[in-house]
Amino acid sequence: MSRFSKTALALVAALAAAGPARALDDYGLGRAATPAEINAWNIDVRPDFAGLPKGSGSVDQGQTVWEGKCAACHGTFGESNKVFNPLIGGVTKDDMKTGHVAALMRPDFPDRTTFMKVATISTVFDYIRRAMPWNAPKSLSDDQVYAVLAYMLNLAEIVPDDYVLNDQTIRDVQKILPNRNGMTYDHAMWPSTVFSGKAVKPDTHNAACMKNCKAAPEIASFLPDSALSSHGNIADQNRRFGAIRGQVTGPSGAPAGAKKTMADLAEASGCLQCHRPDSKLIGPAYQEVAQKYKGQQDMAGKLFAKIRAGGGGVWGDVEMPAQTEVKDEDLKALVAWILNGAPTNQ
Amino acid sequence: MQRDVEGIRDCAADRARIRKAPENFLGAEEIAAVRSGRRDFLRGALLAAAAAVGGGRAAAAESASQGEDVILKPQPWSTSLGQPVAATPYGMPSKYENTLLRRQSPGLTQVAAASVSFMPLQGMFGIITPSGLHFERHHQGWQDIDPSRHRFMINGSSPEFIRKPKVYTMDDLMRFPSVSRMHFIECGANTGMEWGNVAVPTVQYTHGMLSCSEYTGVPLRTLLEDCGADFKKAKFVLAEGADGSSMTRTIPIELVLSGEVLVAYGQNGEMLRPENGYPLRLVVPGVQGVSWVKWLRRVKLGDMPWATKDEAVHYIDLMPDGQHRQYTSIQEAKSVITSPSGGQMLLDKGFYNVTGLAWSGRGKIKRVDVSFDGGVNWVEANLQGPVLSKCLTRFNAPWNWDGKPAILQSRAMDETGFVQPTYGQLREARGRRSIYHNNAIQSWKVVESGDVSNVQVL
Numbered sequence: 001m002s003r004f005s006k007t008a009l010a011l012v013a014a015l016a017a018a019g020p021a022r023a024l025d026d027y028g029l030g031r032a033a034t035p036a037e038i039n040a041w042n043i044d045v046r047p048d049f050a051g052l053p054k055g056s057g058s059v060d061q062g063q064t065v066w067e068g069k070c071a072a073c074h075g076t077f078g079e080s081n082k083v084f085n086p087l088i089g090g091v092t093k094d095d096m097k098t099g100h101v102a103a104l105m106r107p108d109f110p111d112r113t114t115f116m117k118v119a120t121i122s123t124v125f126d127y128i129r130r131a132m133p134w135n136a137p138k139s140l141s142d143d144q145v146y147a148v149l150a151y152m153l154n155l156a157e158i159v160p161d162d163y164v165l166n167d168q169t170i171r172d173v174q175k176i177l178p179n180r181n182g183m184t185y186d187h188a189m190w191p192s193t194v195f196s197g198k199a200v201k202p203d204t205h206n207a208a209c210m211k212n213c214k215a216a217p218e219i220a221s222f223l224p225d226s227a228l229s230s231h232g233n234i235a236d237q238n239r240r241f242g243a244i245r246g247q248v249t250g251p252s253g254a255p256a257g258a259k260k261t262m263a264d265l266a267e268a269s270g271c272l273q274c275h276r277p278d279s280k281l282i283g284p285a286y287q288e289v290a291q292k293y294k295g296q297q298d299m300a301g302k303l304f305a306k307i308r309a310g311g312g313g314v315w316g317d318v319e320m321p322a323q324t325e326v327k328d329e330d331l332k333a334l335v336a337w338i339l340n341g342a343p344t345n346q
Numbered sequence: 347m348q349r350d351v352e353g354i355r356d357c358a359a360d361r362a363r364i365r366k367a368p369e370n371f372l373g374a375e376e377i378a379a380v381r382s383g384r385r386d387f388l389r390g391a392l393l394a395a396a397a398a399v400g401g402g403r404a405a406a407a408e409s410a411s412q413g414e415d416v417i418l419k420p421q422p423w424s425t426s427l428g429q430p431v432a433a434t435p436y437g438m439p440s441k442y443e444n445t446l447l448r449r450q451s452p453g454l455t456q457v458a459a460a461s462v463s464f465m466p467l468q469g470m471f472g473i474i475t476p477s478g479l480h481f482e483r484h485h486q487g488w489q490d491i492d493p494s495r496h497r498f499m500i501n502g503s504s505p506e507f508i509r510k511p512k513v514y515t516m517d518d519l520m521r522f523p524s525v526s527r528m529h530f531i532e533c534g535a536n537t538g539m540e541w542g543n544v545a546v547p548t549v550q551y552t553h554g555m556l557s558c559s560e561y562t563g564v565p566l567r568t569l570l571e572d573c574g575a576d577f578k579k580a581k582f583v584l585a586e587g588a589d590g591s592s593m594t595r596t597i598p599i600e601l602v603l604s605g606e607v608l609v610a611y612g613q614n615g616e617m618l619r620p621e622n623g624y625p626l627r628l629v630v631p632g633v634q635g636v637s638w639v640k641w642l643r644r645v646k647l648g649d650m651p652w653a654t655k656d657e658a659v660h661y662i663d664l665m666p667d668g669q670h671r672q673y674t675s676i677q678e679a680k681s682v683i684t685s686p687s688g689g690q691m692l693l694d695k696g697f698y699n700v701t702g703l704a705w706s707g708r709g710k711i712k713r714v715d716v717s718f719d720g721g722v723n724w725v726e727a728n729l730q731g732p733v734l735s736k737c738l739t740r741f742n743a744p745w746n747w748d749g750k751p752a753i754l755q756s757r758a759m760d761e762t763g764f765v766q767p768t769y770g771q772l773r774e775a776r777g778r779r780s781i782y783h784n785n786a787i788q789s790w791k792v793v794e795s796g797d798v799s800n801v802q803v804l
Contacts, residue, residue: 012577028570029521031512038501038511041644044584044594047653049505061389082454103686105668107779116661117670120653127655131591134460134486137590182670183662189674189783191633191707192598202678203775204767208715208759210724217720217753219791220769221544221802223688226801229545230452234689236445237550244690245699246445246468247797249547273458273487 034109045126049171052122054133059159065140065148069133072318073282078113078155083134083282090116091178096158099181106299115156119183121174133323135282146170230258251318262337268270269334277342284315286342293339301337363694364749364796375424379470430688431652446470448479451551454539459487462533463688464554467684472730473703473738477619483533484592484621485656491641493625496588498609500516501531501582501651503648504521509574513669520611522564527608527631530705532677533636534661535608537784542659544800548689549766552800553682553790556703558738561629562612565605566645571649577603580647584654585628590644594654595637596673599647604630606736607678631736632707633675634782636661661714666777677707680785681714681741681758692796695749700727702772711739718745720753720789720803727756770804 022042045051057065074080078088090113095101103109118124129145130280140148153173157163165173175179180248180344185195188202188221228234229249238246274282293299293319308331323331337346401716412418447465455461465481475481482488493516502508533555544613546552557662564585580599601607608629611617618624621641629636636656649674651657664668681704686692706710710733715724741756758766767775769786789803 027522028511029518030572033499033501037363037499037513041499041586042646043592044502044586044646044652044654046503046648046650048650050588081456082458090501100668102668104664104670107777114659117659119670119672120658123653123655123658126652128660130594131590131655133485134590137592138485171442182668183672184665185396185672185757186668187663187671187674189663189671189676189678191676192600194598194600195673202764204678206757206765206767206771208713208724208757209760210715212724213724217722217789217803218362218722219753219789219801220804222791223544223800227545228689231547231551231689232449234548237447237449237466237468237548238690239443239445242469244686246548247689247691249689296562320573337700 013256015214022332026056031241043126043130045122045346047120047122049122049167052125052170053142053168054167055142055171056164056169057143057150059147059150059154060163061143062147062149062151062154062165065144067149068138068317069136070148072316073134079153082280083111086111087114088152089113090239092159095178098177099177099179101179101182104179104182115152115158115178119177119180121149121170121177124152125170133318135318141235143243146163260345263344265330266334266337269323271323271328271334274320277344282318283320286338290339290341299339300335301331303338304331307331307335355800358467363509365691365693376735385578401744422478425455428762429538440781446479448482449550451546452538462535462555462707464550465557467549467554467556467682467703468687468690470640470684471799473558474614475559475727476558477614477616477622479621480557480559480613481555482621484589484591486589486619487594489589489641490620490626496625496643499640499644500569501574501644501646502575503646507576507580507647509576512573514569519564519569519609522568524562524564524612525608526560526612527629528558528560528732528737529629529630529631529733530677530736531635531638532556532705534636534677534678534782537786537788538781539749540786540802541784542778542781547800549682549684549687549788551758552688553684554691555635556705558705559613560615561608561610561724563608563610566607566609566628567605568601569609569680570645570647570673571699575591575647579649581649582647582651584638584644584646584648584652585642586644586646586686587636587639588641591641593636593656594652595638595639595657596651596654597633597637597675599627601633603631606742609645628677632662632709634677637675638690660783663776663780663782665780674783677705678758678783679706679708679711679758679764680704681711681756681766682788683716683754683790684796686792687790688798688800692747692792692798693730694776695747698745698747699746700743702727702741702756704729704758705737705742706758706762706764707736708764709735709761711758712761714741715757715759716740716741716743717755717757721755721757721787724757740756746794749794751794752800754790754792754798755787755803757787768804769802 073083076088090103090111091101104116125145141195146165149233150163153159154161154163186200193199194210204277232253233288234246234249235248236252277286307323310322375801392400414754427723446466446469450461450463452453463482465479496516497785498514516772536555537552554683556637578600582599583597583602610629611626613622618627628639628642628643662672663674664670681702683700683702686703700716713726716727717724727743728771730740766785766787773788789801791801794797
């Protein structure tokens with residue numbers, strides 16, 4: 001039980017006179033967590049709904065939350081593939097009966113949305129409450145989480161338009177969740193016997209044959225040419241000395257000391273997480289910004305201040321976080337570049 | 347274990363290189379040709395450039411009668427005063443080492459804060475990953491947390507599981523008896539892009555969600571005992587991060603009881619890097635990276651798994667019958683040749699040290715075999731020590747390239763006797779629609795020009 005060696009024990013005994021004696025199975029480190037502290041962090045919700053907070057929200061209330069705080073990234077119908085995989089789609093009334101989404105059995109069916117996969121509704125509740133909206137996690141009230149989840153379930157045609165989701169009705173939703181029977185545990189990749197009661201054997205069985213193991217190698221797949229040049233110049237991704245070189249698969253991107261483009265600066269400054277020069281992402285396309293403010297005076301200063309402080313309302317409800325890390329001169333240059341239409345060759 | 351030494355010596359006889367190293371000489375036209383998918387011009391361009399560009403060999407030609415200028419003429423570094431100590435208080439790599447960097451795979455994810463950057467395996471040595479090149483996988487961006495304000499809490503689903511829920515500061519945690527251990531970490535989705543077909547060109551993108559570090563920290567078991575945990579009643583722990591995603595994963599208590607799971611603050615002799623969870627992360631040896639929760643703020647004991655988002659919607663393995671395997675965790679034995687590898691080229695015939703990495707989530711690597719003919723015949727590679735449990739193992743095999751087409755493969759066997767599967771075997775068991783746990787044997791095809799490319803052999 002004790003983790004102390006004999007010498008250490010002797011030492012502890014010798015020192016005991018010098019200070020308050022401590023129980024030997026106790027390091028005396030750390031302190032009791034207060035009930036309020038536990039409450040603040042103990043936010044996990046399990047499949048049996050242990051940890052579920054009280055609360056409720058209707059589909060209608062959820063629509064307001066969704067359109068204000070979620071749709072910009074996930075699309076009006078949860079169908080968007082722009083910021084993340086689609087959340088909604090691919091489930092049928094029949095799946096709600098069987099509890100196993102039929103489209104998952106079809107190799108030709110491309111999508112795997114959240115509601116096609118999830119077997120436990122607690123998962124979605126727990127996740128939205130801890131992590132969404134992505135740029136403002138933990139900002140929703142429990143009622144807002146119930147409401148927005150009700151709206152998502154309605155978009156997925158699992159609950160009707162007048163549904164109210166609360167800490168009781170969520171149990172009914174579990175009973176009709178389309179993929180509730182879609183998970184198995186009888187595999188060897190779980191490092192415990194607790195599910196199956198015994199150790200499960202791995203599912204592949206190669207043998208270490210050494211000589212004449214087959215007639216000839218059968219090549220099933222080659223690298224498509226497009227994939228060779230889509231990853232930049234591979235020569236730049238290997239040392240320029242040593243046993244091998246990288247193949248030249250494109251223009252050299254980074255010869256030592258090469259001039260960086262403004263797009264590189266935007267990338268390094270974190271702007272491209274949310275912006276693209278020519279398409280809307282989380283924030284507006286830079287070309288749209290240039291278009292909007294064309295010919296207006298003083299825009300450079302205004303945009304500089306706006307980006308520094310963050311804020312929303314001009315392009316939608318999603319706010320830009322304050323960009324405090326960028327150096328003044330870099331931000332000035334970025335604003336000038338954006339107002340100039342964000343040409344990618346500069 | 348030395349093999350073929352005679353053959354290698356024979357081949358080391360003087361020959362002309364089959365091709366020159368590429369330099370930064372592409373003009374606009376050639377670039378357009380590459381973009382449009384035409385690669386045949388490259389050979390011509392390379393030949394033309396070889397004459398024009400000064401490299402080691404061209405320089406040697408200048409004063410061929412006497413020797414190389416770099417030897418015959420004093421060089422600046424031999425004839426000037428160098429930099430003072432502590433010129434860079436935190437040292438950086440040479441300015442010439444600007445190619446082996448963490449990189450993203452274009453189109454893999456939609457936004458950079460929920461994405462992956464891959465470790466440049468193709469040029470790394472030994473088994474330890476330099477911390478600055480460790481692969482990254484963030485779900486909600488990375489944070490740099492003030493350690494004086496970081497807290498670690500242990501609680502339970504019920505008072506039965508834990509008598510004294512506690513809070514620890516970094517000061518507390520760093521006073522506990524510590525251990526340092528070397529382990530690999532692999533994302534469950536490593537090689538995931540290749541389940542269906544060959545998709546990416548180099549080993550950085552096929553296998554680069556892999557790293558290996560020495561971690562320092564406190565066994566989670568010690569801390570749970572410190573809180574009065576009842577290991578008979580508690581069957582699972584939940585680990586939770588302090589970042590925006592507050593990543594959560596379920597871990598079976600058996601792993602914790604083995605003493606292997608660490609609450610770690612150290613990585614390769616210094617504190618964890620922010621991208622890797624500074625100041626505190628969980629280390630779960632042998633288990634996929636998502637369970638190694640970064641910015642660890644809480645561990646909770648319970649009696650059933652939590653089915654969190656990243657174990658109920660992601661990191662689940664789709665099987666051919668449309669069922670998903672849930673709570674997949676262990677990374678089965680796997681290996682890959684890192685050089686020569688896809689996207690590289692051999693400049694010459696003759697000797698190559700074929701080198702790569704092998705690892706297993708179940709323990710030590712026992713053996714690695716290498717094939718040069720696509721798996722018809724195999725030879726045993728040399729394992730380079732140390733060979734540690736749930737850690738990368740470096741292997742080497744001498745190869746005398748005769749300039750003919752070849753297909754290079756490696757096949758790992760771990761101490762349980764499990765042998766890394768072929769693509770044929772893996773797909774027979776699991777189809778080709780999973781994203782996770784692809785541990786199939788990797789093949790690199792070498793053609794006469796010396797170009798190496800990614801292929802799949804069944």
